[in-house]
Amino acid sequence: MSKKTALIVWGGWEGHTPEASANVMKSTLEAAGFDVTIDGSTEAFADPNLGRFDLIMPVITMSTIEKEELTNLLAAVRAGSGLAGFHGTMCDSFRNEPDYQFMTGGQWVAHPGDIIDYTIQITKTDDPITAGLSDFAYHSEQYYMHIDPSIEVLATTTFDGSRFDEIDGVTMPVAWKRRFGKGRVFYSALGHIADEFNVPEMKTLMERGALWAAR
Template sequence: MREALIVWGGWAGHEPEQCAAVVADLLQEAGFKTYLENTTEAFADPSIAELSLIVPIFTMSKIEKEELDNLTRAVQGGAGLAGFHGGMADAFREAVEYQFMVGGQWVAHPGNIIDYTVEITKPEDPIMQGLPSSFAYRSEQYYMHVDPSNEVLATTRFTGDHASWIDGTVMPVVWKRRHGAGRVFYSALGHVAAEFTHPEMREILRRGMLWAARD
């Protein structure tokens, strides 16, 4: 049986505990044994190197050097890393090695909760197959600093209504990448637990976690 570790905490506005419970249900339905922890100390356990998947849901906060070193070694060794929104890409802002592994970092969400469109750019990818070519979404539209080596699966376009200087900017929303032997998946969708009721958001994350998980 594949095993997954979900580590939740940080800023309460992202409802990390509630989101962790939803993610655990998704993985258990897919046959995983799941472990939930609410401290970054979990990343320091050497046994995480043997896991199939690690899911951080930990907006902002800090991570100790030994915790980060052990986490990055685990992923480089083949453990999968997958996550969403600020729980993965706005975690540990001072930890550039973590950002290097994730492939991006949140920097703004102009207009806060707004309506926008997500465009699937690689419909042939197994994570995206059969989904609509585009879909409407209401949440924070993440403006991010992103790694050009990411394999981008979906994007969004900013209108400039809330920051005129980014009008027309196309921003990655979903990507996958490698970090050493490990697979890394990220989706910017999922501000709070209620967004898991959005069918495309939920399915993209579910498929992405399964893709990232080591067999």
């Protein structure tokens, strides 16, 4: 039986430790039996055989993508390649590309208070991605996002209004999955820097989500 294949493409804002985070996921996927290709340029998305990958992972923040690269990426996922990612490295990759945001299911817009303590609530306990996980404390950016109402929410967080009273009590998706054509898409808002993969619940969510998304 041939190995599953994954492409990880990293880049953009260095504050999200894209190369280090990409390498964490490379090791994680290799441990799960994947053959992983890693690349530091969005040019990798222009590969005419992009659809051969079972899983595609962008680890890119606040960057740009050429039209033909994006068109090819969208087509590969619609045809069945999986897409998985985390934090701003998937849902703040290309701010000027609504077609990309339509695929991912959400776009970052704010993190009130910057690095703070907050809680992750596991809302769908009967899903294989979240099975056995309980609510957990987290210390990082609490993402406020614009989201697609068609996503299937797996975990949430609630804002307390201490920074902006108008969002007091707002419950925001943290992890979700969705379909895009024949492709599976998974996203987790956790993972500001590579060190956050040391939080067991965060790493478990991301690993299981990536494995679920893979074709």
